[in-house]
Amino acid sequence: MVYGQVLHQPQDCFINVNVGGFKQRMDQTVLKRFPQTRLGRLLCCSSKEAILELCDDFSPSDMEYYFDRSPSFFCYVLNFYLTGKLHLVDGLCVVSFFQEIEYWGIKERHLDLCCSNKFHELMELADNQHWDQMSDEMQLHSLGSSVEELSVLEDDTKMFEGTWCANVRRSIWIHLENPGFSTPAKAIAVASLSVIIVSIVAMCVHSMPDFHQVDLDAKEIESPVLNFFENLCVLFFSAEFIIRLVVAPSAKKFLSSPLNIIDLLSILPFYVTLVCDMMNEDENTDLENVGKVAQILRLMRVFRIFKLARHSAGLRSLGATLRHSSREVGLLVLFLSVGISMFSALIYFVEKETEESELQTMPIGWWWATISMTTVGYGDTFPVTLAGKLIGTLCIICGLLIVALPITNIFNKFSKFYQKSSPLLAVRQLHLSDPEATPIQSLGISKSVILLHVPFSHFPKQVLEKCWFQFHIF
Template structure:
């Protein structure tokens, strides 16, 4: 519906100081004094230009009826209803059902500045622009996978083939096999790392210390050799090696490989005497613990884990609120518990910092049981603390889950849109090729 005051719909001639426009079959008469509020807009230029200057008129509108003094525009009348609001109210709201990107093109056509958009519409527009950028990036990736350039050198062709083989599991059957082998290697390596700590499966070395079983150590070495070869092949085939090396997931890959070779060099490459030093032994143990970083390599092969990571990034505000709630609750209830339990001779709460552990496991409903209240007031405080903990944890859970679902569905829609865009491009290129061949045959 038009807002008040609304433009005039009539079939007669417009009066002095008015302008008649026909927007896609909808005739509207507008007041000149209203249009002059934005003198640089297209409608204001039409109002102020001479009806005898046909060249200027033809550049500003699609057609002109000199008898009725009516300007015709082959534009969307629904979008024009939003455009006309700027002359009356100084701002524009995009109606539901109108594409924000298409509406921006309408604003550019009518020469209306984007600053008059309402803030809510600007946020919607920025979101749509981000989606289009993501679709364009996905289309670019798909086209790069399908691209076959005959002019590149043999070295570049081999590099591209190797990059697709290591980074694009869907490009061919060998690439899919390599991706599955890499995934299984991560799982096997993680299982071997866990099983190797079982005392019954360990063996005694010459110094009487328990070490990993040689079979497990051999499997671990084979997995690390595979990870090393995979990393360097991907690095060698990468189009941008600096970006590859600084990428978060590739840094994790490097951190998962590096400890193995550091420990190997300290153990077997002439530094055995140094291994007796306590600091060196602790460093080696820390490097061995860093092997757990290879578990994060699974994220490279799992779109679900990647979606979870992005969803958590989008939910940083909710996670911050959760930590704030829990932090305040832990401080308050640990201080109350310490104060209330001091009257008991066998109290387990020796200090407020020592009580933080009790507050954490109570508010998270874990209930480890190593520290517990013994007084009546302390037990009441514990009951209130875990009830507050349940509420504090439950409040931000729904927004986090909702962000995950929204992001996951959005990625699916964007991937589908990118594939449809590529199909349309292929269809259009096929039509152009057939048109060219038909024209050449006719000649």
């Protein structure tokens, strides 16, 4: 006979329970029907110490167990012990409800059918809201995100205090980093975006044979016109990078920013290539492969495309979406890998005996399965047998189903991130428009609310009235 049974002899088949001041005598036989619950486990305790592990206090004189929990919710616990079914509590947060039933040792499977579906829907909604909050906190370190800029904005502006030319540097920094601050800032952003586009177009045009030229030694050289635009763009990028580095409140923080690293990678190949070309002209015997190195470095100019992220909320939202959709992306890659491996093997064994078919090896089968499952369908390789065509049809159908499943969640996350950026940019522009502004909390928006990305309708009226001028290129 264990300790709980010694305390309550057979003639006393009730136990006294005190939950937050609400006292109730409960039948032991009822509690024994659910031995895995907290009250059911009390009856099996072998010592007073074991009892105190399950309740907050115990009075041997009154034989009363005390629980410091909600007395109103305990009424639903009593109903569960009597009926064996649990029901949701109206007006109680589903997370709090889950925490309460978890404390009392009641499982979700005991929910009645009338409340089970609603409970799981509310829990899924709560999980999504929790994901939003966690994503916002993680997004503080994202690629040029509005949240990061907003959360460190006040600290950055304070770092100018006591430094050389503080007011001038702060003004230049705000104009370069915040396109919506003023008309000159918008003009600078438009000019920067235009140069980026010109640079990308020039890089693409350079690959066209019509723009290739040869020198007197029959050596292919770049077009002088394209060279001029290339040098002009690099000069602009270099000047912009140096100015932003000089006026930045913290050079270390500036150089560690992902967007600034991209800016550096976009201009560095030009100067390295220039040095390599100069060394190649000296015909140094140790630099026989310098031409190949220069060509590889020229390809790194493609990094300039990522400079568009500085001016595009959409690209920043896409980057944040991919970071926070690692599970969905991993699931998509896994499904595709399994499907590609399976269908490439099937098509190989079906087509390998047919001379007219090009699907004679497994690697070619991988290629065919990849373009089929992703519904690209180049048409360069295709099955010729009836069995192969049936496998191809099944491969395409499976590809449609596999790709469609995770893409919906990824798209929803992208829409959510993109919608969040507008109110945050509005608060940012309002704070920057007043150099003497008090901390962001004075705008009527607490830092926790900012991190939660509430809709425009939740912002104070003065925030919306002063931020109508915010600037969006995309």
